[in-house]
Amino acid sequence: MNHRINRSIRVAEPVLDGNEALYVMDCLQSTWISSRGTYIDRFEGLLAEFCQVPYAVVTNNGTSSLHLALAAAGIGAGDEVIMPTLSYVATANAAHYCQAKPVFVDCEPNYLSMDPERIEEAISPRTKAILTVPLYGHPVDIDPIRQIAQRHGLLVIEDAAEAIGALYKGRRVGSLADASSFSFFGNKTITTGEGGAITTADEQLASRMRFLRGQAVDPSKNYWHPEVGFNYRMTNVAAAIGTAQAERLDIHVQRRQQVAQWYFEELSEHQDIFQLPWTAPWAQHSYWMYTILMRPELAVSRDEWIRLLAESGIESRPVFYPIHSMPMYFERSDKYPVAERCSRLGINLPTHGKLTRDDVSYVCRHVIAAWNSLYRTQSKPHVRAA
Numbered sequence: 497m498n499h500r501i502n503r504s505i506r507v508a509e510p511v512l513d514g515n516e517a518l519y520v521m522d523c524l525q526s527t528w529i530s531s532r533g534t535y536i537d538r539f540e541g542l543l544a545e546f547c548q549v550p551y552a553v554v555t556n557n558g559t560s561s562l563h564l565a566l567a568a569a570g571i572g573a574g575d576e577v578i579m580p581t582l583s584y585v586a587t588a589n590a591a592h593y594c595q596a597k598p599v600f601v602d603c604e605p606n607y608l609s610m611d612p613e614r615i616e617e618a619i620s621p622r623t624k625a626i627l628t629v630p631l632y633g634h635p636v637d638i639d640p641i642r643q644i645a646q647r648h649g650l651l652v653i654e655d656a657a658e659a660i661g662a663l664y665k666g667r668r669v670g671s672l673a674d675a676s677s678f679s680f681f682g683n684k685t686i687t688t689g690e691g692g693a694i695t696t697a698d699e700q701l702a703s704r705m706r707f708l709r710g711q712a713v714d715p716s717k718n719y720w721h722p723e724v725g726f727n728y729r730m731t732n733v734a735a736a737i738g739t740a741q742a743e744r745l746d747i748h749v750q751r752r753q754q755v756a757q758w759y760f761e762e763l764s765e766h767q768d769i770f771q772l773p774w775t776a777p778w779a780q781h782s783y784w785m786y787t788i789l790m791r792p793e794l795a796v797s798r799d800e801w802i803r804l805l806a807e808s809g810i811e812s813r814p815v816f817y818p819i820h821s822m823p824m825y826f827e828r829s830d831k832y833p834v835a836e837r838c839s840r841l842g843i844n845l846p847t848h849g850k851l852t853r854d855d856v857s858y859v860c861r862h863v864i865a866a867w868n869s870l871y872r873t874q875s876k877p878h879v880r881a882a
């Protein structure tokens with residue numbers, strides 16, 4: 497292998513090739529840089545339209561948006577929220593901020609989101625909501641989940657931070673649940689630097705979220721606050737970037753789908769070694785992160801694999817550690833074998849709109865070479881012991 501770093505490929509990178517600079521300059525020149533200004537409404541309008549719902553409420557990040565959705569939906573002390581253990585930690589933290597208890601469910605082995613078959617056994621008299629996470633851009637199988645929710649009188653909320661642009665039976669992620677939360681962190685499909693949003697068809701919920709987002713100020717009496725609210729407002733500058741990003745949302749999603757297509761072309765002949773992303777017949781994947789899992793019998797150290805890729809100038813990331821394995825949510829449990837296996841065997845490969853066909857073949861060459869060299873080393877330890 498060539499150990500010279502001749503490239504630097506980041507795992508994620510924003511693409512700001514629309515009206516971003518123009519709109520940000522407009523904020524600066526007009527001095528509307530705080531959380532009032534026209535871009536906030538424009539961004540919310542574009543998001544609602546894209547997600548095929550009447551309302552979008554933007555916030556200062558994707559953790560606050562999820563917290564806001566749960567709080568506005570009335571999740572509170574002692575309530576239980578069912579969620580996948582294989583997710584970003586923000587999913588559980590948002591419930592924790594409401595003094596609710598996250599109740600974890602294992603994931604499904606093909607598309608890695610919460611297994612609908614495992615939800616019902618997690619329901620208790622305290623359960624208030626099912627919090628679904630379309631992981632890495634693949635939608636969850638929402639219809640059976642909604643049926644379960646209906647039977648038990650539960651809310652369905654989506655932490656859709658990773659799945660803007662994905663489709664479920666032709667419907668947009670963002671329109672599938674009572675409320676859906678998005679993130680616009682710099683590594684997400686569209687970005688505002690830091691930012692978030694909730695989409696919903698529920699007018700009351702939308703207006704309650706707007707109320708709580710702005711420190712719960714009485715709409716008809718300024719500086720009067722009848723409840724404890726939050727300052728979760730997005731700035732007009734962030735919304736200006738978001739407006740420009742959202743104007744080209746289809747393009748941003750299509751670029752990732754193109755990158756995924758290239759990965760499939762390069763890696764499909766190696767499916768004896770790697771499980772490649774799977775798409776359910778009812779889904780259109782938005783490929784936030786192209787994710788591969790080693791076959792368990794051919795596994796090498798995931799962390800060594802990542803380290804070797806870094807030596808070739810390729811940034812990658814481990815599949816999330818299951819949230820139940822972290823100290824504050826720790827459970828000694830054998831209830832989550834699929835999540836634990838995916839976490840141990842999986843990495844996210846660089847996925848963003850600036851990658852070229854050539855970048856993708858460079859990445860794949862090194863993914864295979866690095867796996868190969870680790871596999872050979874570990875299968876003949878005595879040969880390499882020196």
Ligand SMILES: *Cc1c(COP(=O)(O)O)cnc(C)c1O
Nearest residue numbers: 557558559584586657658679681
């Ligand atoms: C990115 C992300 C969030 C929100 O992250 P922020 O950094 O707060 O915007 C929440 N949940 C999941 C699953 C995510 O991937």
